[in-house]
Amino acid sequence: MNAPTNQKPLADLQLEIAALGAMMTEANAVPVGIAYLRGNADIFYLPRHRLIFRAIIALQGTGDAVDILTVSNHLRQAGHLEQAGGAKYVAAFTQHVHNAAALSTHCATLIDLYAKRRTAEIATQLLKTAYDFTADAGDVLALAQASLNEVQDSRQVRRAQTLGQLFHPAIDEVVAATQTPGGITGVPTGLLALDKLTGGWQPGQLIIIAARPGMGKTSATLAVANMAEARDFPGLFCSLEMSAMELAKKAIGTATDRSTNQLQRGGGMSPAEAEDLRRQAAHLGHSRLLIDDTPGLSIGELRAKATKAKNEHGIKVIYVDYLQLMTGEKGGNREQEIGSISRALKGIAKELHLPVIALAQLSRAVETRGGDKKPQLSDLRESGSIEQDADIVIFPFRAEYYGITQDEEGNSTAGQTELIIAKHRSGALGNPVVKSNMATGKYEDMDADKPFEVPVGLSRMPHASDFEKAPF
Structure with missing residues (x-):
């Protein structure tokens, strides 16, 4: 969606580069990034960044190593390397990784920006639909609710928990049950x-x-x-x-x-x-x-x-x-x-x-x-x-x-x-x-x-x- 001319795009390209760079530099960062972003490439504002993230997901899924070379090669084989900015653009990502440990924080910010972009897109779509005299009002409201629920769901990062983490809350529930x-x-x-x-x-x-x-x-x-x-x-x-x-x-x-x-x-x-x-x-x-x-x-x-x-x-x-x-x-x-x-x-x-x-x-x-x-x-x-x-x-x-x-x-x-x-x-x-x-x-x-x-x-x-x- 094109932002109004008097407003900046709801995106932070430096954070996108830092997140992708971390995943292509440190092996441990790959599962963290994919889990936080839930494999949703649309969270990235630039189309070329979406292509790079999809390449990372594909390599991770096949068990291959994820680094600058493998990502570039995967994009080349898929015919997407030029669309992704070329080999030099991909290689330059390593120069922007300042703190890979901050990846989770970067991802959280990117998710919030994506949620705001999607909300703006939904608002535009609803405005167009609402002014359609043939549209049913109930359908318009249902579309609004379903779309916003989808955006809200995208912000919920569900992390796996160990049995040890679940142990005390589970006992708390048992204790609460005895008190009712x-x-x-x-x-x-x-x-x-x-x-x-x-x-x-x-x-x-x-x-x-x-x-x-x-x-x-x-x-x-x-x-x-x-x-x-x-x-x-x-x-x-x-x-x-x-x-x-x-x-x-x-x-x-x-x-x-x-x-x-x-x-x-x-x-x-x-x-x-x-x-x-x-x-x-x-x-x-x-x-x-x-x-x-x-x-x-x-x-x-x-x-x-x-x-x-x-x-x-x-x-x-x-x-x-x-x-x-x-x-x-x-x-x-x-x-x-x-x-x-x-x-x-x-x-x-x-x-x-x-x-x-x-x-x-x-x-x-x-x-x-x-x-x-x-x-x-x-x-x-x-x-x-x-x-x-x-x-x-x-x-x-x-x-x-x-x-x-x-x-x-x-x-x-x-x-x-x-x-x-x-x-x-x-x-x-x-x-x-x-x-x-x-x-x-x-x-x-x-x-x-x-x-x-x-x-x-x-x-x-x-x-x-x-x-x-x-x-x-």
């Missing part, structure tokens, strides 16, 4: 039977909650989202199926033990009784749970909305209802598109260091199969990559929906939901059972009346401030 009620170190769901197995939703995790219609996956997720918010873990709830108003009424129904249908129609209530709902569910009037009901939400839009929500509202978790209604990469079949969505959701979880809970629809194979109708991982619709990308897969299952009134031990299944943890990348599997009221959307532990026993010295459930301090 029940070992709940992530976002609590409010269902202790579930939290005891998962430790709460952890940052960077992709959790899939999958079921057939009628199992209550939306009701359960909304209930969990509200219970987490009540413990000061606000989230972003993206609903692609139900409207924001429908979800609000569902939350009010749960809080006041009334069905959504009753609230929708006002059935059985006088105006005064309906008005009294404000008092009964007053805590919801202060809820920080964000609800977004954008239809056909794309991954780019979700990333932009989630980043904004984290920066402006401090969200700790993201909920998506549901995955198959999102739009992903086009150009392939539906299975490939769903795969691109699940991969992107996992990427967002890692980028924002937040758990992402995505609901998914199961195939009809569950209902055509005999036996107890319990779902299996193979029932995930349209893409096996959902299972592959997920850290946790949970199947909410209501036996009574299929007319199964007793479990294997002869206990009643009425008003119960079994949360089948079919995959847990970092923990145990299990089938915790919770109470569920489909009419009101209320979920609670089977022994909800029993006080939760916390470790000595603690007297509460985890709070968002604990989450911020946890050494994840």
